[in-house]
Amino acid sequence: MLKVNDLKVNYGGIEAVKGISFEVPEKSIVTLIGANGAGKSTTLRSIVSLVKPSNGKIEFLGEDITGRDTNDIVAKGITLVPEGRKIFPDLTVLENLKIGAYMRKDNLTEDLNWVYDLFPRLKERHWQAGGTLSGGEQQMLAVARALMSRPKLIMMDEPSLGLAPLIVQGIFEIIKEINKQGVTILLIEQNANMALRTADIGYVMETGNITLTGSGKELLVNEQVRAAYLGK
Amino acid sequence: MSNNVLRVNDITMQFGGVVAVDNLSLEVNEGEIVALIGPNGAGKTTAFNCITGVYEPTNGSVSFYGKQLLESHPRGKMKKMYKGENAGTYKKRLVPTPDLITKAGIARTFQNIRLFSTMTVFDNVLIAKHMRAKQNLLTATFRLNYAEEARMRKETMELLEMQNLAHLKDEIAGSLPYGLQRRLEIARALATQPKLLLLDEPAAGMNPQETQELADFIRQIRDEYQLTIFIIEHHMDLVMQISDRVYVLDFGKLLAKGTPEEVQNNPHVIEAYLGVSEEDA
Amino acid sequence: MGKKKNIIISALLLLALLAVIMILEQRLPATHIALTVLKKGCIYSLVAVSMNLLNGFTGLFSLGQAGFMLIGAYAYAVLTIPVDARASVYQYFHGGVIQFSVPVFAGLLASGILAAAFAWLIGLPVLRLKSDYLAIATLGFAEIIRAFFQWDVLGPITNGSNMLRKYPSFTSVTFPFLVCGVCIAVMVLVIHSSYGRAFKAIRDDEIAAEAMGINLAKHKRMAFCISSFFAGVGGGLLAMYQSSIQSQTFKSAMTYEILLIVVIGGLGSVTGSCIASFLFIACSEWWLRFLDVETKIGDFKVPFLRAGFRKVVFSVIIMAIVLFARKGIMGSREFSVDGICKFFKKRFGRKKEVKL
Amino acid sequence: MDFISKNLPYLLAGISVGGQYALIAIGYTMVYGILRLINFAHGDIFTVAALVLVYSSTIMPLYLSIPLTLVATVVLGLVVERVAYKPLRNAPRMSVMISAIGVSYLLQNLALYITGGLAQTYPAIPIISNTIKIGPATTKIVTVVTPVLTIVLVFALMQLINHTKIGMAMRSVANDFETSRLMGIKVDNIISMTFVIGSFLAAVGSLLYFTNYASVVPTSGAMPGLKAFVAAVFGGIGSIPGAVIGAFIIGICENIIKGLGWTTFSDAFTFALLIVILIVKPTGLFGEKATDKV
Amino acid sequence: AAETVKIGVFEPASGDNGAGGKQETLGIQYANSVAPTVEIGGTEYNVELVVVDNESSAEKAPTAASQLVSEGVSVVLGTYGSGAAIAAAPTFEQAGVPAIGVTCTNPQVTEGNDHYFRICFLDPFQGTVLANFAADNFEAKKAYVLTKLGDDYSAGLGFYFSEAFQGLGGEVIQDTFPEGNADFTSYITTAINEGADVIFAPTSTEAAQLIIDTAASQGAEMPLLAGDTWDSNVILSAAEGKNIQVYVTTFYQEGGNEEFDSGIKEWINADSTNLANNGGNDTVAAVTAMGYDAYFTALEALKNAGSTDPAAVTEALPSTTCTGVTGAIAFDDVNGDAIRDTAYVKVANTETAQWDFVAEQGVN
């Protein structure tokens, strides 16, 4: 579904991503794990053109989308849950959700009810300005907002960041559920344990390169991965 | 009494109709590592903000080493809207600005990292020394404070070395990866020479391995600087490992308190916050 | 070691600059346009640096600079007009009420102090405001100050709408250069002091700065007063340069002009502000003047050239700089010997690892 | 009766001035709301609109030149946005503002170059430039038309911004470009849209304003521009009803002050009023407190 | 002729006085086209005009003045508006270059300054003339004086008018309007409410237009009086077709010199730039005539000096006389001001959009 080939990204003089290639098959859950500063977020950001890659090719559904305008790429069915939540602070929770569905023209009621079911807290606070939500509430909103757009591929950058353990479990449930509904998922997680358990395929990134590839289960038992990321 | 560092009495923080913190009382003793946990939006960060003077609590008081630090009671419009308890208990209005609280010896980090992002790592830490330096505008301008300045720089360097950040001292803080930024924020807070350190989700965005390192690091600084530490965290491994006591907040109210084990096995806490642990799932 | 060397080289360069100016002054007639531009340029440098201190280093977006210059200029003029000239200056106000005069340096000092004092007063209410609200409030104060100085009732002191003149002024370039140089040097010292760092911290993140124990109100007021002090001195010097002043000169357009200089030079760069000041003045008031004059080359009349064209071209140049050098000429870097070496190495030397 | 006949003119003048400020202020507020940019060039766009009508009316009838003016102003607004602001989307905020000051300089100097600095007489627009008597006071019809038109336009705009998808998109762009793009919003189009509306209102404002004060000089727009901006801040930048109410308050107060004989301070008073409001409410009358959660 | 003598034209082309400055420059340029050469000390010199824009600003004036000095001019003409003249005076003085003020009427321009001369009358004179005129012709008892805040010309003239008018037993109501003010309704209303017999508004033409417009629409019936700045075709077109009386004092009355009038009209009409600078028509403004005279005065001075050396010209100027289209020009020996004892008073004819001559008025 998504094919990334020899992607390189520079920030000024620093090369944050140094020529990585990977694939996300349709209807799969793929996870990208790696230490701080490995370039995971940068990779996702360059897929939706928030940063311009200096080299490489990105294909989505067989179409070259490298360097296209972000809004065009999003229109094709990719959504990103950005790092740091990035909800709209001055819009209410409800408006944040509606803006998530900006590209859609159909009725939203059903989906609204769906995400409200997933995150009852949001329903409770639907009138509140996004900016005054607590960190975790904002994170829920960011995920919910992305779901509202009914994407084909959803990319999540640390969706469980700052969430209470109960909700973290919930997030992974949701990931599995929407995956069952046919949505493809590309996931970045610090919680490598959970991520690898959920994922069909895992990639390990280190300082701008992909160093390991395998199914989630394989990586979970890989010694190197255990030592570096699972802390056990 | 003597080893009671922080005492929060009946703090309530109400934003319009939302009661973010509801009549919260707690205490932190000297040398302890105390954790504050609870579901998202339970009011943990808000409680920190009240203690550090970022928000003026609607009601309640805070004392530090037995000394009254702040006190407030519902005023103005809030008098009618107030939903908390103990409305009449607190009479005074004593609301120091955050800088005074830092000066008194409480330092903090932020849930959303707030570094001086265009300044170097070194300067970020050096700034924290400004407050306690003996100088004024004239002596500083004309460098009559050179001895003081030299001392500040030396201490900063020592601190950076201790935190393994020395090799990054000339990097611009904003371009560091997330994990290092968190570490720098802690270093900067330490540089204010606090007696009590408040950490708001220091492990957010760290993987289990890094979290483990952080746990060691926190214990280490506690011992090295004779600190008392009050920490908000959602990583239960970390909390259970390092904290002496745990407070659990839910909907602004205290849901439970006790040792990590007690809290971990408290059914209310499991229901509201922990859920069934991963291993059992 | 390297730092000391740098300071020495920079000091030597400055001395050399001063020497060049003194030689120029000997060689050129005293009223030569180059000298006039130099005079004005260095006064503007001072004011631009003072504005940079506030906007660039402390992150306080203030548009009150012209107001403080006005206070400085009036303070200087009012205090230094010789007693026997007062009758003719204050012709509509029977010689005015102030019947003494002070020496030049005392006058300049008074300019700064009075401006700083006003800044302190104004700062009490307005420094609590944020970004654009602060900008518009300070702009407003500048306008209010101007109205006050034009007020007839204050005429015996300010001469109302009429100009003040006959106070001592300077003829040599060295004088404003030395005064401005010392003032800028003091500001540089402030910027690099512990307080300067605190200012920058406030600029980057107020909440974090406060959490570091920095008293926001105190430090903001400090920056505001220092900046106003030097703007006041700059105003006093401008009064000397113009040899007559009128409150009308100090309109908000002047503040915008200074802001342009600051941003073109690079927010947060002292040398940038200085370089930009000279370029700005020379461009707008000297080098481009030929564009205002209808010119014929042989029989061919050069198109467009007529009164007003200079300003059109000048605004286009400014736009071009803003659009193509987004962070100004210097960005937030400083002009230094080291910097130049690095620049040339980068350009012409082999490309090494480039560091941000 | 005598009291009314003496004071009605001040009030009328205040209301009409207020209406004119309001039309300009909306443009400021909209652009500010979305780009956090004090569009210093807005007042000059207003002047240019007037000059376009002055020049175009000499070669074509008014029923052609008025629509032409509206179109030309909107195009100018768009061009300014594309050339001077768009390239600076990711630059520091201050650079964009300087760019705005630059545009303002450029437009003013161009106007100066073209008109030669001489005041141009604004053509009389039939009907609205006729005088009428309201009770004891004489005034032009435009004085009455202005506030009514302003209120109608504001109502329509509020509807657009608060209750349409485009409006929501505008508000989200105001918060964050990048994330808005992530939602699939064409940020540049939304911004252009804002400039279209802002410039259109400036053009309408210019028609009404110069019908009242029939002479145009290159700096004509500066003062109303500044006043309108003050009005926008007064009402809380970003809030459209705030800007309108601010504009009317400022217009009326200004004229009352003049009526009281404090003419020296009529401008100063406007600013003093602003500062007092800001001290009591640091984000203006209707300004939302910035949501800066720690 | 091979030799060239440079005359500096120090006039505003932008800023508040840009319009007036340009009209004054036109007079100088026309004079230059009439007499492009001059014989100095037996040699024929080409006269070259060096024009700089002082932007009507005291702040920009010193650089503009230095520019002239650096170009090596022998004498400077200008400027319209006194502020810039006063600010530039020290530069000229220091360089030893003499300057001839054309229409800067503030007393301080020449006072105590050996290098500044002028060919126009002064504000005290003009203010008094207008006060006399108001008292004599309209039996005015109450005058509403409207000046621009921060404008020394406006404030000065207003001051002298008020003094003279009060001296004649009249009552004065003072008001000021701020920079950029466009709505004069309140001011005119105050004038009407106070029952003023005349309105005196010494302002720039820019404000003048608005004042006239408002006065007409508010139905103010009292006459409007103003100084030399209002002698401009801008005023005429503003007053055209309105029920309003506008009186001004001025230096020159069109028709005063047929030859000059027709010559300059032809010259203006021949060039689109000139026409534009004159406001799009060929009405001759008094300042244009004054510019014309200033040029010839300068030529006389050069001839008298017998040299292009600025110092010699300065020497020669006090005793220079010249018969210009605006009358005979000579300088007094106190400050180098023009010796003039009459001013023309004109009224705007609202039907023909021309100035009608009313009277020659002196101070007594």
Ligand SMILES: Nc1ncnc2c1ncn2[C@@H]1O[C@H](COP(=O)(O)OP(=O)(O)OP(=O)(O)O)[C@@H](O)[C@H]1O
């Ligand atoms: N805006 C930027 N400017 C300069 N360097 C940047 C910028 N953003 C990221 N970097 C650098 O790029 C590298 C990769 O960063 P990235 O955010 O992609 O890492 P990450 O794998 O997502 O890390 P984390 O787990 O901490 O989120 C890091 O070294 C970082 O310092």
Ligand SMILES: Nc1ncnc2c1ncn2[C@@H]1O[C@H](COP(=O)(O)OP(=O)(O)OP(=O)(O)O)[C@@H](O)[C@H]1O
């Ligand atoms: N400025 C504010 N205005 C309105 N409501 C607020 C404000 N700040 C916080 N709240 C609300 O108060 C509640 C507590 O927020 P707080 O940030 O303290 O939660 P938290 O316990 O830190 O949660 P998390 O673990 O998600 O960070 C939340 O529901 C939040 O929406």
Ligand SMILES: [Mg+2]
């Ligand atoms: Mg990341």
Ligand SMILES: [Mg+2]
């Ligand atoms: Mg929190």
